[in-house]
Amino acid sequence: MDTQGISDALRGKTYFIRTFGCQMNLHDSERVSGLLDSLGCSLVGDPADADIVIFMTCCVREAADQRLYGQCNSCKSLPTAPSGKRVIAVGGCIAQRDGEGLLTNVDNVDVIFGTHAIAHVGELIAQAFEDSERHILTAEDESLAALTMPWHREYSYHAWVPIMTGCNNFCSYCIVPYVRGREKSRSIEEVVDEVTGLVRAGVREVTLLGQNVNSFGRDRYGAPRFAELLRKVGETGVERIRFTSSHPKDLLPETIDAMAEVPAVMPHLHLAVQSGSTRILKLMNRKYSREDYLSLVDAVRERIPDIALTTDIIVGFPGETEDDFAETLSLAEAVGYSQAFTFIYSRRQGTPAAEMPDDTPREVIQDRFDRLVKVIEDTAFAFNQHELHQVVPVLVEGTSKKDSSVLQGKSPKNQTVHAPLPEGARIDDLVGKIIDVRVDRARTWYLSGSVVGAAR
Structure with a gap:
């Protein structure tokens, strides 16, 4: 299928992507998302709203296999896809390792693509929309092409x-x-x-x-x-x-x-x-x-x-x-x-x-x-006690999951840091900014304190 055919088959489709495993898998997911975006697809936050559901997998531990099987099987109970047809795709390390053998444990997967096949994801999914065949690509390719794909x-x-x-x-x-x-x-x-x-x-x-x-x-x-x-x-x-x-x-x-x-x-x-x-x-x-x-x-x-x-x-x-x-x-x-x-x-x-x-x-x-x-x-x-009463520069990531009035970010040492939002501040204006936090509590897994000075 040529590039125009792939675009025609995928334009207007919605997709959901769930990632398991390491940071390399997260980056692979960003590349897959970027490719689908470039082909006219749009990302959604719920598999029920998706025409395309993609699982990017990790096979380091056995629990990851079982989790994938459960996620794939749960797709059987989803409502009809917005376009009338839903394509289920599995990529990453489990796909590379098992290939067609993955179908032994899950029978509703339409596309299987290995760690070397990310650049071909669009074509594989487009073909799955055009026919009822399963499309599997796990051949090893030493190319670094996937690292220069568009990304989201x-x-x-x-x-x-x-x-x-x-x-x-x-x-x-x-x-x-x-x-x-x-x-x-x-x-x-x-x-x-x-x-x-x-x-x-x-x-x-x-x-x-x-x-x-x-x-x-x-x-x-x-x-x-x-x-x-x-x-x-x-x-x-x-x-x-x-x-x-x-x-x-x-x-x-x-x-x-x-x-x-x-x-x-x-x-x-x-x-x-x-x-x-x-x-x-x-x-x-x-x-x-x-x-x-x-x-x-x-x-x-x-x-x-x-x-x-x-x-x-x-x-x-x-x-x-x-x-x-x-x-x-x-x-x-x-x-x-x-x-x-x-x-x-x-x-x-x-x-x-x-x-x-x-x-x-x-x-x-x-x-x-x-x-x-x-x-x-x-x-x-x-280790965290060394930060008590120190001023720590924090890259703001968002708010605490437990309290939306508390901002959350990372210190240079990769510690999670919490601080109340300054009066009148909006978190949307602070995400991606660096602020100084004076630490007054040092717990096992986080630091907390108060913002001092302006965001930069």
Whole structure:
């Protein structure tokens, strides 16, 4: 189907998109939305009002599969679509992994497109409206074309900027390299040009995205050049730079220097540890030891003393003993994380860890998980106490979900901050602005205080 035919088939259609998983999935959804917008479709907030329902999926944990199946099956009870026909599409990692096999669990899906097929979404959906066939595209394509598609940003002041796709690490528990492919980096010039354009459009904060940003450029230039990229992006005039994800084995001294020396780089680093046990780290194929990780933390804090460190931790990896878990607890206490994403191990077929035997009772794993959560709560609370009575610059995102008279935003350290709206102020006038908040309460997961000075 040619471009005109696709436009004719989709013009005037409404679409709803729901995203599961990581920031890369969020960005993929923005690209899909941008493509559909360019073809004459319009976004709606309720699947009942949509001619096209799209689920962008994650397959890191088993619960994500079950959630997707439930969401797809719930579409069967929706009222008739506004146009008279509704197309259900599934994209992302589950689509890439399962392809046509996805239909074993859901029988009402019309389009399945993998992580490499985003640029073809319009054509696939248009074809589904024209006939009653299922249209499936999951072939691997090493092109970076999807990263330069039009996009529909959720926020005018923030943009996700992918700098690379894929992953070469093959951690033994992780399905990502199998569904996202090998690492492929954009050029430094292309990324800088994109950020420059975003700054001109009013974007104040960018998040650089990759499965392992620290290895950016290795495939293209022969060696990682992420430090150079940080410096050049910092020269664009963007006010805040964040990035994710960072693999500890590739965090180089020059990158730490760039983080410390580029004013726009926020003092927050997400550095996934996964386990505090060297033995388990080896089974995970993480390629660093407990001692390596702690030395890296020391190096980061020597250059950026007040940095906020966050992490990912897996509990119950096959073969984990109580001694292994005790090392994880002690590492978390030693680092003093400001936040951590904690997970109970989820077996993913197709990964080496899925074949590892394990007879640890579920109740033992759950007890360990609960103990870890308590430690993280304690370290997060302790970290936030450093902000008490300080003035923190906050990028306003909106209002608190619990109270529309309280604004909510993020500090440079990525802490959630609340403050009452100044008298006479409208939140619509403040979203995307930076305000100063004097902190008078520091809780485990947020700071709160009062606005001082004018928004800027």
